[in-house]
Amino acid sequence: MTKILIIEDEQSIRENILELLNEENFEAIAVENGSKGVQLAREKKPDLIICDVSMPELDGYGVLQALRSEPATAMIPFIFLTALADKANNRKGMELGADDYLTKPCRPVELLNAIDTRLKKQATINQQQSQKLEELRSSITFSLPHELRTPLNGILGFSELLLTELDTLEPEEIKEMVEQIQTSGNRLYRLIQNFLLYAELELIATNSERIKALRNYQTDHVDSVISHQATQQAQQAHRQADLHLKLEDTQLNISPIRLKKIVEELLDNACKFSVPGTRINIVSQVVNNSFILSVSDKGRGMKTEQIDSLGAYMQFERKLYEQQGSGLGLIIVKRIAELHGGSLTIESIPDQQTTVKVILPTN
Structure with a gap:
């Protein structure tokens, strides 16, 4: 009833x-x-x-x-x-x-008509949300096993070779296989951590007290936190020369861990979807009580319909590019921003440039 x-x-x-x-x-x-x-x-x-x-x-x-x-x-x-x-x-x-x-x-009829209209509109919204949830379930069902299997196959395959062929392998070959195992292990670990984080953020979103607690954290010297995280990642991706920083300092009601995660995922996407040797810009500024963090790359970009349908476990044009990754990074950043009273926007020109902006309140 x-x-x-x-x-x-x-x-x-x-x-x-x-x-x-x-x-x-x-x-x-x-x-x-x-x-x-x-x-x-x-x-x-x-x-x-x-x-x-x-x-x-x-x-x-x-x-x-x-x-x-x-x-x-x-x-x-x-x-x-x-x-x-x-x-x-x-x-x-x-x-x-x-x-x-x-x-x-x-009149009674006016009130009943207004009630009927609002309930029908809400039923439509609920149906759309259920459909999105079902799409997410389906996407997880098909994507997650593949994402887990790919690095796991690398770990199992190379470790089996080491066990069965160790006596015949050269030191350099052994070193290369161990490096591949480590790379696959790190990829698997990050995937699992992102999946758990996404689930945690979705649970926080349903609890007003946890949202308030989340916003009670504070980060001072935001520019230093961003600079350190971005530089570290650029080095790991061998893109130090491509990284250009222009950062304005401020103070934010967000934990350093969450801010680092935002930078990590945005820069990971920029490195992953752009060619080494092309510029990656990270700019931060405070405008009208809002902190704006922009990450721009000269990669393949995204189409309007791809931006509009941004969702967890959605890797755009995967068959065409066969790019590793579940596509969960941007949705994690979006959810972190929203839980802190902010937002995420994407501006992109296919095959030319993409700029992702995270906007957070400064007070």
């Missing part, structure tokens, strides 16, 4: 809406002020909320702002019911994320 929460301080209106919704076979619950409404929304997770604007203790705008700031309640359809019919109030409600705005007194 569809659950609807009514937050309304006028008893007669509250009781009329309750009666109407019960007659329409909804499971209706009601409270008389905004503070209780927020608490009940957190506890009951209703399918839709109808809320008055002018209320004591906490008004409707405060209710909406509180619920939209928490992942568990952020997507609940929200209808304002108010006597304030001017455009300024309508706009304020919509800017905060309200789905609809009805003026009191409204």
Whole structure:
């Protein structure tokens, strides 16, 4: 049964809406002020909320702002019911994320139509999310075993050769095989770590307390952290000469580990998808209370539809390029940015240039 929460301080209106919704076979619950409404929304997770604007203790705008700031309640359809019919109030409600705005007194049919419209829209969103989840499951089912098998085959294959042919192998051949085993082992380790990190980030996203805890970390001298991580990776990829840094220092509410991970994945992608000898630029700057980290390369780039469909375990044009990697790096960076109140954007010209930007708040 569809659950609807009514937050309304006028008893007669509250009781009329309750009666109407019960007659329409909804499971209706009601409270008389905004503070209780927020608490009940957190506890009951209703399918839709109808809320008055002018209320004591906490008004409707405060209710909406509180619920939209928490992942568990952020997507609940929200209808304002108010006597304030001017455009300024309508706009304020919509800017905060309200789905609809009805003026009191409204006819029962108007309220029921608004409820029906919002529930249908939410059902469509839920269906799309389920489809994306199923696509992710399918992608993991097909991609992950392959990603695990490839480096594992390298480890098993070379170690078997060492065991069976050790007496006939030259020292240089042995050294080369051990290096290949180490390379495959490092690749396998990184893949497993990324998979576990991605799962952890998805779990954090469902818990508002863990999100708050995540944002309580702090990194000073951000430029030094970025420079050290980028230089270290460029050396490992033998791309030191290609790396160009232009960094502005600041302080961020993010742990050094998470910031290093952002740099690691962005630079790994830039090195992986561009030719040695071409320039890789890393630029950071603070603009209007936002920290912007940009990583640009002169590689093959991405098409618009590829950027739009960016998702975990999606390696674009894999058959064409046979590039190693699960495509999980960018989605990890995107999720880290979002959990810290930021975002990730990609600008790309196929076969010319790609710029990935991570934007994080500075306060």
